[in-house]
Amino acid sequence: MEPIKTFQGTMAPLAINDIDTDQIIPARFLKVTDKNGLGEACFSDWRYESDGSPKPDFVLNQPQYASAAILVGGHNFGCGSSREHAPWALMGAGFKAVISTYFADIFRNNSLKNGLLPIVVDEETYQQLLSLAEEEPDTAIIVNLEQEQIVLPDGRAVKFPIDGFSKYCLLNGVDQMGYLLELDDHINEYEEQNAGRVRTTQAGD
Amino acid sequence: MGQTLFEKVWNRHVVKPQTADSPAVLYIDLHLIHEVTSPQAFTVLRERGLPVRRPDRTLATMDHSTPTTPRNLDGIIPVLDVQASKQLDTLTRNCEDFGIPLYALGTEKQGIVHVIGPEQGLTQPGMTIVCGDSHTSTHGAFGALAFGIGTSEVSHVLATQCLLQSKPKTMAIRVDGTLSNGVTAKDIILAVIAKIGVGGGTGYVLEYMGSAIRALSMEGRMTICNMSIEGGARAGMVAPDDTTFEYIAGRPYAPRGQAWMDAVNDWRTLPTDDDAQFDAEVVLSADTLTPMITYGTNPGMGMPIDARVPDPDRASDVSERVALDKALTYMGLQPNQSLLGQPVNVVFLGSCTNSRISDLREAASLLRGHRVAEDVRMMVVPGSQQVKAQAEAEGLDQVFKEAGAEWREAGCSMCIAMNGDQLAPGEYAVSTSNRNFEGRQGKGGRTFLASPLTAVATAINGAITDPRQMLEREVIV
Numbered sequence A: 001m002e003p004i005k006t007f008q009g010t011m012a013p014l015a016i017n018d019i020d021t022d023q024i025i026p027a028r029f030l031k032v033t034d035k036n037g038l039g040e041a042c043f044s045d046w047r048y049e050s051d052g053s054p055k056p057d058f059v060l061n062q063p064q065y066a067s068a069a070i071l072v073g074g075h076n077f078g079c080g081s082s083r084e085h086a087p088w089a090l091m092g093a094g095f096k097a098v099i100s101t102y103f104a105d106i107f108r109n110n111s112l113k114n115g116l117l118p119i120v121v122d123e124e125t126y127q128q129l130l131s132l133a134e135e136e137p138d139t140a141i142i143v144n145l146e147q148e149q150i151v152l153p154d155g156r157a158v159k160f161p162i163d164g165f166s167k168y169c170l171l172n173g174v175d176q177m178g179y180l181l182e183l184d185d186h187i188n189e190y191e192e193q194n195a196g197r198v199r200t201t202q203a204g205d
Numbered sequence B: 001m002g003q004t005l006f007e008k009v010w011n012r013h014v015v016k017p018q019t020a021d022s023p024a025v026l027y028i029d030l031h032l033i034h035e036v037t038s039p040q041a042f043t044v045l046r047e048r049g050l051p052v053r054r055p056d057r058t059l060a061t062m063d064h065s066t067p068t069t070p071r072n073l074d075g076i077i078p079v080l081d082v083q084a085s086k087q088l089d090t091l092t093r094n095c096e097d098f099g100i101p102l103y104a105l106g107t108e109k110q111g112i113v114h115v116i117g118p119e120q121g122l123t124q125p126g127m128t129i130v131c132g133d134s135h136t137s138t139h140g141a142f143g144a145l146a147f148g149i150g151t152s153e154v155s156h157v158l159a160t161q162c163l164l165q166s167k168p169k170t171m172a173i174r175v176d177g178t179l180s181n182g183v184t185a186k187d188i189i190l191a192v193i194a195k196i197g198v199g200g201g202t203g204y205v206l207e208y209m210g211s212a213i214r215a216l217s218m219e220g221r222m223t224i225c226n227m228s229i230e231g232g233a234r235a236g237m238v239a240p241d242d243t244t245f246e247y248i249a250g251r252p253y254a255p256r257g258q259a260w261m262d263a264v265n266d267w268r269t270l271p272t273d274d275d276a277q278f279d280a281e282v283v284l285s286a287d288t289l290t291p292m293i294t295y296g297t298n299p300g301m302g303m304p305i306d307a308r309v310p311d312p313d314r315a316s317d318v319s320e321r322v323a324l325d326k327a328l329t330y331m332g333l334q335p336n337q338s339l340l341g342q343p344v345n346v347v348f349l350g351s352c353t354n355s356r357i358s359d360l361r362e363a364a365s366l367l368r369g370h371r372v373a374e375d376v377r378m379m380v381v382p383g384s385q386q387v388k389a390q391a392e393a394e395g396l397d398q399v400f401k402e403a404g405a406e407w408r409e410a411g412c413s414m415c416i417a418m419n420g421d422q423l424a425p426g427e428y429a430v431s432t433s434n435r436n437f438e439g440r441q442g443k444g445g446r447t448f449l450a451s452p453l454t455a456v457a458t459a460i461n462g463a464i465t466d467p468r469q470m471l472e473r474e475v476i477v
């Protein structure tokens, strides 16, 4: 995973609440065995007509948002299915961060593990960012993970919450598997102490 | 202060406690996997040269992209396309290479991942259970802590049998009273989600309690826990009791003899202590519940079946109005209209929410002696091959077939529309599954979520029908 530190990007506004992962990447695109190539299918049903031509009024098809790196979406972003294909698809479509007033748990976890930053802001900031994205699509904001803040064009900085562990992993490009593997002694000890409690899937009689 | 069921199960599984710098490390007792969310996790293991730490605590099945049509005459199972075949083959190879038991397509234990765990007796009270699937919350019906994870986390569990987790908050969902005839577990959970909203449970583990929950069968409790995720909660739990123990006893992986006695004694210590505190509480009365139906494009957009579709003009704020407008446009419905009498094209009885033997029995009991309406396609998709065999032994398949419904092989089928079972654009379905998101059952398809009884009543009349009417009529006849 590439480390994330500070980046600048323009925003695409998608002012819809409860955007579910079935919209972010419909199930028919899940028949893959790798993570690549999902960007094209991101928001497929909102983005394309049934003949495959782009719907001109959908935000991702509008030229002013073509290079947006930050998606601003309504509350409970990423609800529904646990498919990690959702952050893979958003990243494939060029996004580095999603801003919302809150995220669904599994989506947030999945995003953090892939380097897609889920940024939680209050309702007022959300509305401001939406207006900014709509009225001045070329204006970039700065995302500073180290400082846990976004910086608006007028210089105002807004803090966002992120747990220390995820922040450390993102800043250093460390994946969490490595951390767990180093706990081998702890896990062995736990297994010894709790050996008998659970029957295994191979002990059926 | 006492502890909740959740806290007891959580505490038993902490390998390393949460600190200021790192989340807790939680041990996982049972890891279920399927073909769609596991391939990329195995790729990570291969790239790093890692084995699966506990293949004996891992179980795989094929369900999402599997066909539900029978074998061809030449004995071949008609998998939809090359991509689906590749996904199924990849799972087979991964299970072989890493020593994981697999309930493969075409074998007698295959089925939907959340149906087979309980069915085999693998799902037990006090366990931690995960799967790369959000409806893993189903297993919480047994007093297990069970939740869905992403594919990165699947690779973590495969390699270490552990997960990094920050501790969620707890919410009590108390449902007291008695359900009236025609009102089921599905209606309870649709009412809960309509009340708390699709994001209302975010950050919480729910515990369902109260006399109405205690009175439910295990399969009813599974229906309820299954949809916890539709309220945004990672997990839902029900304290284990005699109903739980009776269900587990004698199943293939249940403990036997002295081990069984010890297990039950231990499980009896799990229920929430009287003086335990929850972070939030929601109360619902079972006495006043009616059959529920959804009218919109998320499971929180639900209402009593005889209510009227809400009017966006009366929404409490702008974003709610926008959401409602968008949903009604997609669904092709008018504000203030009744859904009773709304024609449908398809009735889907299946999914990990409502495809167990008691669901099929209940549906068949209402369908017996009737026919599915002329222009309605009714699909009945049992949750597992074992459920299918049991239903056939009881002659339920005959009831469905004689009524004109399709009797299919086990799988996720039209719940997720990955295997060719899907709605055509614009078609309406009453579905016993758990998600009515846009396009969930096929691009452009429009879903009303409801109970098996409502589904059957609708199939018979070809239009959305309150099952209580039919039940009353049955009594008079």
Ligand code: SF4
Residues within 6 Å of the ligand: B063, B064, B112, B113, B114, B133, B135, B351, B352, B353, B411, B412, B415, B416, B433, B434
């Ligand atoms: S039946 Fe539907 S919800 Fe359940 S596991 Fe399958 S796809 Fe997921």
